[in-house]
Amino acid sequence: MFDLDRWQEIFQTLSKNKLRTILAGVTIAFAVLLFTLLFGIGNGLKNTFEKQFAGDSQLSVYIRSGSTTKPYKGLQSGRKIQFRNDDTKFINEQFEDEIQFFSPNVERYNVRAVFEGEQNNYTVRGVYPDYLPLESAVIQDGRFISFLDLKRKSKVIAIGRLVEKDLFGTKSALNKNISLDGISYKVIGVFNDPGGDGDERFIYTPFTTAQSMYRTNDELDRFGLTYNPTLNVDKALAFSSLLTKVLQQKHNVDPRDQAAIRVQNYAEGAKNVQQFMMVLNIIILFIGIGTLVAGIIGISNIMVYIVKERTKELGIRKAIGATPSAIIGMIMTESIFVTAVAGYSGLLIGVLTLKLIGKSLEEYFILNPSVETYVVVGATIILIIAGTIAGYIPAKRAAQIKPIVALNDE
Amino acid sequence: MISIKNLHKSYPMGKDALHVLKGLDLEIKEGEFVSIMGSSGSGKSTLLNIVGLLDEHDSGEYYLNNQKIEKLDEKKAAILRNKFLGFVFQSFNLINYKNALENVALPLYYQGVGRKERNAIALDYLAKVGLKERANHLPNELSGGEKQRVAVARALVTKPKVILADEPTGALDSTTSSSVMELLKQINREGMTVFVITHEEDIAAQTDRIVRLKDGIIISDEKTVKNQ
Numbered sequence: 001m002f003d004l005d006r007w008q009e010i011f012q013t014l015s016k017n018k019l020r021t022i023l024a025g026v027t028i029a030f031a032v033l034l035f036t037l038l039f040g041i042g043n044g045l046k047n048t049f050e051k052q053f054a055g056d057s058q059l060s061v062y063i064r065s066g067s068t069t070k071p072y073k074g075l076q077s078g079r080k081i082q083f084r085n086d087d088t089k090f091i092n093e094q095f096e097d098e099i100q101f102f103s104p105n106v107e108r109y110n111v112r113a114v115f116e117g118e119q120n121n122y123t124v125r126g127v128y129p130d131y132l133p134l135e136s137a138v139i140q141d142g143r144f145i146s147f148l149d150l151k152r153k154s155k156v157i158a159i160g161r162l163v164e165k166d167l168f169g170t171k172s173a174l175n176k177n178i179s180l181d182g183i184s185y186k187v188i189g190v191f192n193d194p195g196g197d198g199d200e201r202f203i204y205t206p207f208t209t210a211q212s213m214y215r216t217n218d219e220l221d222r223f224g225l226t227y228n229p230t231l232n233v234d235k236a237l238a239f240s241s242l243l244t245k246v247l248q249q250k251h252n253v254d255p256r257d258q259a260a261i262r263v264q265n266y267a268e269g270a271k272n273v274q275q276f277m278m279v280l281n282i283i284i285l286f287i288g289i290g291t292l293v294a295g296i297i298g299i300s301n302i303m304v305y306i307v308k309e310r311t312k313e314l315g316i317r318k319a320i321g322a323t324p325s326a327i328i329g330m331i332m333t334e335s336i337f338v339t340a341v342a343g344y345s346g347l348l349i350g351v352l353t354l355k356l357i358g359k360s361l362e363e364y365f366i367l368n369p370s371v372e373t374y375v376v377v378g379a380t381i382i383l384i385i386a387g388t389i390a391g392y393i394p395a396k397r398a399a400q401i402k403p404i405v406a407l408n409d410e
Numbered sequence: 411m412i413s414i415k416n417l418h419k420s421y422p423m424g425k426d427a428l429h430v431l432k433g434l435d436l437e438i439k440e441g442e443f444v445s446i447m448g449s450s451g452s453g454k455s456t457l458l459n460i461v462g463l464l465d466e467h468d469s470g471e472y473y474l475n476n477q478k479i480e481k482l483d484e485k486k487a488a489i490l491r492n493k494f495l496g497f498v499f500q501s502f503n504l505i506n507y508k509n510a511l512e513n514v515a516l517p518l519y520y521q522g523v524g525r526k527e528r529n530a531i532a533l534d535y536l537a538k539v540g541l542k543e544r545a546n547h548l549p550n551e552l553s554g555g556e557k558q559r560v561a562v563a564r565a566l567v568t569k570p571k572v573i574l575a576d577e578p579t580g581a582l583d584s585t586t587s588s589s590v591m592e593l594l595k596q597i598n599r600e601g602m603t604v605f606v607i608t609h610e611e612d613i614a615a616q617t618d619r620i621v622r623l624k625d626g627i628i629i630s631d632e633k634t635v636k637n638q
Contacts, residue, residue: 005525016507316503319464320564321492321520324484399484404464407503 010334020309024302024338028383029346031295035288035379036350036371042284044361044369046277059100059226060134061240062264063091063247072254081251081260085218091225094246098239102225103128106210113203114179115167122163124180124203126210127224134224135193142174142189149188149206156209158189160200183213233271240265292379296386300393303335307394314398315406324399331398335391336384343383347376411572411603412438412461417470419456430456432626433470438605440571443598445606445614448623454607455576457623461605462495462574463487475571492520496565500577502557504549504564510536510556511545514564521568535563539593555586562593572603579613591616 014021065081088104106126113122125131132144144158157178164173164187173187185205193199211220227236244263245255253260307314314327354369361369419431430453438444448454459465460472463482472479475494482490497503504513511532518528536542539559541552549557558578565573575594579587591613598604598618606617614620615634622630 005519008525009519012508012512312503313505316505317516317520318484318488319462319491319497319503320517321488321568323488323520326488326520402465404459407464407499 006329006333010330010337013330014334014338020302020306021338024299024306025342025345027298027302028295028339028342029349031291031298032343032346032379032383033350033353035291035295036347037353038284038288038291039371039375040350040354040369041361041366042280042288043371044358044366045280047367047369049273049277059229059236060266061225061227061243063223063225063243064262064264065222065251066259066262068253068257068260070254070257072257073252075252081253083220083222085220087247087250088220088223090250091223091243091247095239095243098227098231100226100228101130101133103131103134103223104207104220105131105222105224106207106214106219107221108210108214111180111203113163113167115173115176118167118169120163120166122201122203124157124205124210124214126205126207126214128207131204131224132191134226135195135199137191137193137195137199139189139191141172142187144189144191145204145206150208153208153212154206155183155185156188156205157185158191158204159187160202161190161192162197162200163203164190166201233274237265237268237271292382292386296390299335299339299386300390303331303390303394307331307398311398311401311406314401315403318403319407327399328392328395331395332388332391335395336387339387339390340380340384343387344380347379351376411440411442411475412436412605413471413473414461415471417457417460417472418468419453419460419465420468430626431460431467434626434628436621436628436631438572438603440603441598441601443595443604443606443618444621445608445617445619446621446623447608447611447614449609451625452623453626454609454623458574458576458605458607461572462497463491488520492517492568494571496568496570496573498558498561498565498573498575498578500580502549502554502561502581504557504560506549509546509548510541510552510560513549513560514567517564517568532563532567535567536560538566539563553586554582555589558582558586558590559593562590562597566597566602570602572605573597575604575606577608578606579608579610587613 063083065083068075068077068079068081071077083104085104092099092102104127108124110121111124113120127145128150129145129147132139139158140161142158145156148154149156157180159173159178167173167178168176173190176187177184178187179185180203191200191204193202207220211218227239231239240263244261247253247261247263248255248257251261314322317327318324351371354371358366358369414434414436417431417434417436418429420427420429422428434457446454446457456465460467461474463474463479466482474490477490479490491497504510505516508516511529514535515528515532518531523531533542533545536545539562541556541559541563544552544556544560549560552560558581562573562578565575573594578594579590582590594604594606595616604617606613608614617634619631619633621628
């Protein structure tokens with residue numbers, strides 16, 4: 001029920017006692033401002049992290065080979081392990097359930113690409129159609145490599161956005177022919193990649209095309225795959241260690257030899273990042289709640305002081321007929337009102353500050369610092385509850401003071 | 411109007427209790443102008459606090475307007491105070507951030523009277539105490555006598571049955587004292603029961619009946635000379 005008289009009474013009390021109103025308001029506003037800034041900056045750090053790790057699918061596993069460092073089963077150390085097409089078949093059959101996307105990979109560095117006088121050197125990768133989601137890349141024009149391209153060993157390529165920009169400027173590269181080390185390939189698609197500039201300067205061609213062009217037999221360089229997203233982090237890690245083990249067995253590598261077959265699981269990184277984020281979140285939450293609690297204690301303190309200061313006034317009010325509930329209602333409404341208004345202004349200032357300084361914080365790894373709506377609403381509700389509690393305890397006490405004691409208070 | 415029988419009151423002082431009122435009997439009829447006299451420590455303020463429902467008595471009986479007062483909770487006491495009693499204190503007890511009019515109107519606020527109406531009533535009572543033109547002044551802009559007249563107006567505004575005045579002239583010089591006393595006399599002539607506490611003989615002499623208290627008992631209770 002809105003009682004105009006009661007609000008007029010409260011506004012008068014607040015405006016005639018500016019110092020204590022401002023004191024209480026500033027305490028709360030400052031606490032909420034700090035809370036908002038901390039939360040916003042924490043979110044900014046989080047955003048930076050998410051962007052940094054957005055380059056590759058977080059479910060991805062890359063398998064590379066190297067030379068053995070330990071003798072095993074009569075074989076000497078220093079032996080080079082070479083993946084071949086039968087490894088592709090082997091992995092595909094062994095881990096059909098665990099794998100979502102899978103692609104072998106032949107890589108050639110420093111391939112000279114020429115188009116009508118413009119030229120530059122790029123890395124060319126021969127891949128399966130599955131490679132696109134592995135890189136979290138997205139086709140923006142045309143299409144990616146298809147199975148039909150693989151089968152036909154077509155001389156087609158999908159190029160990164162920056163390759164198109166380098167060689168074609170503002171024109172479209174689609175359906176144009178580019179010469180790669182003197183051999184002509186048709187551009188069937190242009191992709192972009194959130195992984196950054198380096199990832200957008202790749203050229204993809206069908207695996208079979210690349211293998212026949214750059215390798216004398218069925219050798220290949222590495223495998224990329226993503227595991228089934230239904231696997232949790234622990235299962236994904238177990239899967240990658242099993243994968244390592246069976247490949248080591250297949251190639252007669254000592255199980256302790258870490259150099260010969262290297263399985264790089266982003267899940268491990270993802271797990272670390274997740275843990276780091278969790279710790280970061282806990283710290284932010286802890287500091288944020290701490291700030292709020294400090295604010296609440298501050299406002300409680302001030303309310304206790306205000307009630308003490310007003311003891312005589314409350315005594316007068318009681319002597320002339322104010323009931324205890326009228327006293328409690330008055331002090332609590334004041335408290336809630338001040339808390340809510342001051343808290344909300346602190347929140348607004350905080351959000352505005354984040355908006356204003358957000359851009360200049362990018363160099364400190366803080367990207368787009370902001371607070372979510374639910375945090376704003378939540379904090380406001382917490383404040384109103386805090387105001388209620390902060391007001392209730394001293395109000396209750398004030399209402400219990402005998403008017404005679406209050407009147408004698410100097 | 412006020413009927414007190416064998417009233418006792420003591421205050422705990424550490425382990426002991428200070429026995430302040432030791433069995434008082436007092437009868438005040440409607441329209442009387444009574445003063446309670448006594449030196450400090452005689453128990454007169456305690457008596458006023460009990461009569462004014464600001465404090466509770468330990469034993470004995472107290473009837474206010476034929477209503478027995480016992481085991482009142484704060485809310486009931488507040489309502490009774492608001493309805494039957496008007497207070498005038500030695501230190502005025504005005505709210506310092508409210509102007510004269512708002513101070514006078516405050517008891518009506520607690521009765522739930524609307525703003526316009528209570529301000530109109532308050533202004534009438536300010537006019538009655540001769541302070542109509544000072545209505546918008548804050549207490550610290552008023553003289554002591556004016557403050558006390560505002561306090562009297564505030565005590566009257568709810569049309570109570572009894573005005574309780576605790577050393578109403580204690581903080582005033584003799585000229586303003588007599589003007590405040592004149593005001594109380596005038597109110598009494600209009601039919602209001604007025605109950606004054608004082609330690610000054612000449613103030614008590616202006617009332618109709620003097621009750622003398624000493625060490626918690628009534629030592630005399632007599633009409634003043636002018637009315638005999």
